[in-house]
Amino acid sequence: MNSTILKTATRLLLPIFLIASILILWRGHNQPGGGFIGGLMAVIGVALYAIAASIDEARRRLRVDPLVLAGVGLACSVLGGLWGSAAGGAFLQGVWPFYEYVSGEGTKGWPIGSVLLFDTGVYLTVLGAVCAIIFALEEAVFAEREGSR
Amino acid sequence: MSPEMLLVWPIALPMITAVLTLVLRRSPVGDTVSLVGAVALLAAGITLLMHVLEFGPISAQMGSWAAPFGITLFADILSAAMVVIAGIVAVAVVVYSRQDVSEGERAVGFHALSHALLVGVCGAFLTGDIFNLYVWFEVMLIASFGLLVIGGRRDQMDAAVKYVGLNLIATLAFLAGVGILYGAAGTLNMADLHLTLADRQNETAVLAAAAMLLFAFGAKAAMFPVFAWLPASYHTPAFATSALFAALLTKVGVYALLRVFTVVFDGSGAFLQPILLVGAVLTMVVGVLGAAAQNDVRRILSFHIISQIGYMVLGLALFTPLAIIGAIFYLFHHIIVKANLFFVAGVIRWKAGSEELDKIGGLLKASPLLAILFLIPALSLAGVPPLSGFWAKFIIVQASLEARDWWVAVAALAVGLITLFSMTKIWLAAFWKEHPDAEPAAMPVAPRSMIWPIATLAVMTVIIGIAAGPLYTTAEEAAVTLLDPLAYVEVVLGPEAVAEARASEAAELQLAEVAQ
Amino acid sequence: MELVLAGLVGFLVACGAYLMMSGQLIRFLFGLVLLSNAANLAIFAAGRLTYATPPFVVSGQIAPAAGAANALPQALILTAIVIGFGLLAFALALAFRAWQSLGTTEMDAMRACEPVDFAAGKTKEKTLDPSKSYERNRLEAAE
Numbered sequence: 065m066n067s068t069i070l071k072t073a074t075r076l077l078l079p080i081f082l083i084a085s086i087l088i089l090w091r092g093h094n095q096p097g098g099g100f101i102g103g104l105m106a107v108i109g110v111a112l113y114a115i116a117a118s119i120d121e122a123r124r125r126l127r128v129d130p131l132v133l134a135g136v137g138l139a140c141s142v143l144g145g146l147w148g149s150a151a152g153g154a155f156l157q158g159v160w161p162f163y164e165y166v167s168g169e170g171t172k173g174w175p176i177g178s179v180l181l182f183d184t185g186v187y188l189t190v191l192g193a194v195c196a197i198i199f200a201l202e203e204a205v206f207a208e209r210e211g212s213r
Numbered sequence: 214m215s216p217e218m219l220l221v222w223p224i225a226l227p228m229i230t231a232v233l234t235l236v237l238r239r240s241p242v243g244d245t246v247s248l249v250g251a252v253a254l255l256a257a258g259i260t261l262l263m264h265v266l267e268f269g270p271i272s273a274q275m276g277s278w279a280a281p282f283g284i285t286l287f288a289d290i291l292s293a294a295m296v297v298i299a300g301i302v303a304v305a306v307v308v309y310s311r312q313d314v315s316e317g318e319r320a321v322g323f324h325a326l327s328h329a330l331l332v333g334v335c336g337a338f339l340t341g342d343i344f345n346l347y348v349w350f351e352v353m354l355i356a357s358f359g360l361l362v363i364g365g366r367r368d369q370m371d372a373a374v375k376y377v378g379l380n381l382i383a384t385l386a387f388l389a390g391v392g393i394l395y396g397a398a399g400t401l402n403m404a405d406l407h408l409t410l411a412d413r414q415n416e417t418a419v420l421a422a423a424a425m426l427l428f429a430f431g432a433k434a435a436m437f438p439v440f441a442w443l444p445a446s447y448h449t450p451a452f453a454t455s456a457l458f459a460a461l462l463t464k465v466g467v468y469a470l471l472r473v474f475t476v477v478f479d480g481s482g483a484f485l486q487p488i489l490l491v492g493a494v495l496t497m498v499v500g501v502l503g504a505a506a507q508n509d510v511r512r513i514l515s516f517h518i519i520s521q522i523g524y525m526v527l528g529l530a531l532f533t534p535l536a537i538i539g540a541i542f543y544l545f546h547h548i549i550v551k552a553n554l555f556f557v558a559g560v561i562r563w564k565a566g567s568e569e570l571d572k573i574g575g576l577l578k579a580s581p582l583l584a585i586l587f588l589i590p591a592l593s594l595a596g597v598p599p600l601s602g603f604w605a606k607f608i609i610v611q612a613s614l615e616a617r618d619w620w621v622a623v624a625a626l627a628v629g630l631i632t633l634f635s636m637t638k639i640w641l642a643a644f645w646k647e648h649p650d651a652e653p654a655a656m657p658v659a660p661r662s663m664i665w666p667i668a669t670l671a672v673m674t675v676i677i678g679i680a681a682g683p684l685y686t687t688a689e690e691a692a693v694t695l696l697d698p699l700a701y702v703e704v705v706l707g708p709e710a711v712a713e714a715r716a717s718e719a720a721e722l723q724l725a726e727v728a729q
Numbered sequence: 730m731e732l733v734l735a736g737l738v739g740f741l742v743a744c745g746a747y748l749m750m751s752g753q754l755i756r757f758l759f760g761l762v763l764l765s766n767a768a769n770l771a772i773f774a775a776g777r778l779t780y781a782t783p784p785f786v787v788s789g790q791i792a793p794a795a796g797a798a799n800a801l802p803q804a805l806i807l808t809a810i811v812i813g814f815g816l817l818a819f820a821l822a823l824a825f826r827a828w829q830s831l832g833t834t835e836m837d838a839m840r841a842c843e844p845v846d847f848a849a850g851k852t853k854e855k856t857l858d859p860s861k862s863y864e865r866n867r868l869e870a871a872e
Contacts, residue, residue: 100811131322135235142228145221155221156276163522197818204825344805351812358819362826370827371841374754377820381761382749384816388809389768395802396775449842 074116084167089187099183102162103190111198119202130195137188217273219284222257227331247324251522257302258367259649262293270612270704280705281402287341290691296340298548302460306667310453312660314671318414330356337465344401347387372446379442383432404705406477407698407713414479423478432541434466437496440519448511452559460552461578467525474696481532489530494624497523502630509557520548524609531616537692539608548599553670554589561643562661564656575648577657584644589671601677734774741767753832754824765813776802848867
């Protein structure tokens with residue numbers, strides 16, 4: 065599509081969507097949000113860019129094959145699950161090595177651990193898989209339009 | 214390693230393999246990784262089965278969320294053995310796919326999708342939570358959608374439309390059934406459901422949920438009258454894919470029937486049993502008659518899957534210990550034989566150039582070894598002694614005679630005869646008669662990667678047939694645990710829950726006596 | 730309130746079934762969408778409809794306050810929506826590809842995987858004469 069308004073707006077919107085998606089991913093453990101919603105948010109940004117520029121351009125700027133991204137995401141989630149059992153708990157059990165609860169003072173440290181890894185995996189899986197679907201569909205429709213001309 | 218992890222590996226390993234093969238899908242290393250992953254799955258399955266055989270059923274709570282609130286994984290002999298057989302099929306399919314699956318299909322992700330399918334299959338075998346079962350069904354379904362269309366051929370698109378459309382209906386019925394069940398019982402853990410629903414089997418909501426789930430699992434298992442997706446699609450993808458589908462997809466449906474209609478619902482209940490019984494017999498008969506009308510090797514075999522599913526459901530419908538043993542034995546035997554027959558169909562296509570019966574022939578002269586390798590699973594499928602299928606059919610027929618369901622026994626035997634006719638039809642057309650165009654000597658030699666899986670599975674069929682004893686004992690033990698849901702509950706929820714259930718049962722009995 | 734929802738579920742199922750039986754692939758998919766929404770609503774209703782507070786745990790507490798809504802049906806529906814979304818995206822893409830390669834979305838005309846002569850049971854074997862060779866029979870059948 066060749067629209068100056070859309071192109072200019074996308075230049076502004078894409079970073080907002082991506083930052084918002086990461087914020088939503090980050091707050092997801094205790095508040096509404098999480099990897100799935102965050103991933104979808106990021107997809108909106110990428111899809112908007114793909115419409116404003118082109119599919120090829122979006123693929124180029126994404127740098128990685130979206131399916132590989134989804135694969136890496138799935139791997140992150142599995143590792144996040146295995147981490148729990150490697151640390152002596154059950155599969156998928158939450159582990160926070162830099163985080164502890166001190167009675168009387170509340171929580172201390174960084175809430176980074178297996179749960180965040182799992183959620184990041186979900187984020188990447190959704191981003192990769194949905195982008196792959198959108199790109200494949202757009203390309204098929206585009207090829208059809210070209211073919212009918 | 215804690216025994217709980219034994220339950221996780223059969224799901225995590227194919228998941229990891231799927232990721233690796235997805236990333237490596239355009240590289241030649243991908244094939245090797247896929248094979249290693251399949252072997253690892255088989256090893257994980259065998260370890261799990263050994264553990265279960267030695268120490269009895271085990272369960273694990275994901276994330277340490279106690280049952281019934283978290284997701285439970287559970288394995289008894291039946292589920293562990295199914296994982297082992299899925300592993301065997303996985304190895305065979307990956308080896309077979311080396312020559313059978315085209316470069317293009319591999320570049321799109323044949324291996325990744327196959328392993329994703331195995332994730333769903335093993336997850337469905339091992340889960341102890343009915344909503345989780347739904348999720349694994351979906352994983353399996355999405356992967357199978359992908360496998361059906363990666364070839365991109367015209368007929369594959371058409372087949373996929375039918376497969377997808379009809380399976381999605383079944384899926385929605387499953388979901389709605391789970392919703393109704395949750396509304397009625399307030400829990401989704403199968404063990405907890407057993408306790409909650411033990412004396413509420415004839416409530417309308419419970420029966421409605423049972424009907425929805427019976428429809429959903431029946432459609433997955435290709436029972437009459439919801440089997441149309443199967444013969445529409447199984448003859449279109451690559452042969453390795455066909456074999457994978459034929460071996461595992463419908464059997465997950467049968468497994469779900471066996472599990473849910475023993476633990477959650479009472480399969481011998483007054484409402485369910487007649488439906489199951491009539492459905493099973495009609496499935497057998499319609500499937501075999503459909504096969505007799507076909508003229509294409511894989512289409513004949515597809516209809517035979519339906520008819521064989523009828524035998525397994527029949528085992529569940531009769532609901533005597535012997536019948537359940539028969540159903541389980543049938544499940545084990547059928548997966549191996551059916552995968553093998555689809556493999557043989559691939560070699561027939563490779564050598565004779567077609568699958569249509571009147572375009573092929575001359576294979577007996579061209580390859581006597583292949584003829585033997587076809588006869589073993591074919592005769593086993595028809596139930597000729599001493600092959601594995603004979604024992605499977607024998608147990609089922611014996612069980613129906615003991616239950617005094619004469620007409621069922623007659624139907625089972627007649628279906629066996631017509632199966633033999635179908636197999637003879639393939640034998641005459643592909644092996645016995647002359648090839649319409651080609652000279653036997655000029656036919657291409659089938660690659661070893663296609664012959665080895667066939668030979669291995671054929672040897673297994675013969676071994677199961679000759680030494681049926683140990684497998685029968687395993688099936689018997691599996692049936693004992695399956696028919697004792699309280700043992701299942703004890704493993705998942707702990708002995709206190711069972712003791713409580715027994716106490717309240719005893720109290721009710723006392724109350725009833727007092728009332729009298 | 731449950732009654733209204735039950736009626737709505739029934740209405741959605743009826744519309745979905747009507748669309749699915751129209752013999753048009755796209756309408757079939759629309760019917761599936763309605764059906765999947767009906768299933769989700771059924772789960773929602775199965776979780777009991779009550780006026781309740783959102784099931785969040787207040788900071789410092791370990792359990793949600795009394796009167797909180799049942800979170801499980803919502804989790805189930807969310808999962809089902811996600812899965813349904815994936816399946817539907819696939820089904821739409823497939824419908825598009827099928828239309829591209831088959832040139833039709835009429836169910837009755839989509840017979841590439843099961844050609845009509847199979848369905849009609851026209852097995853060519855019936856015309857075979859066992860006294861003649863197979864090739865001979867084939868030639869005669871072709872004539």
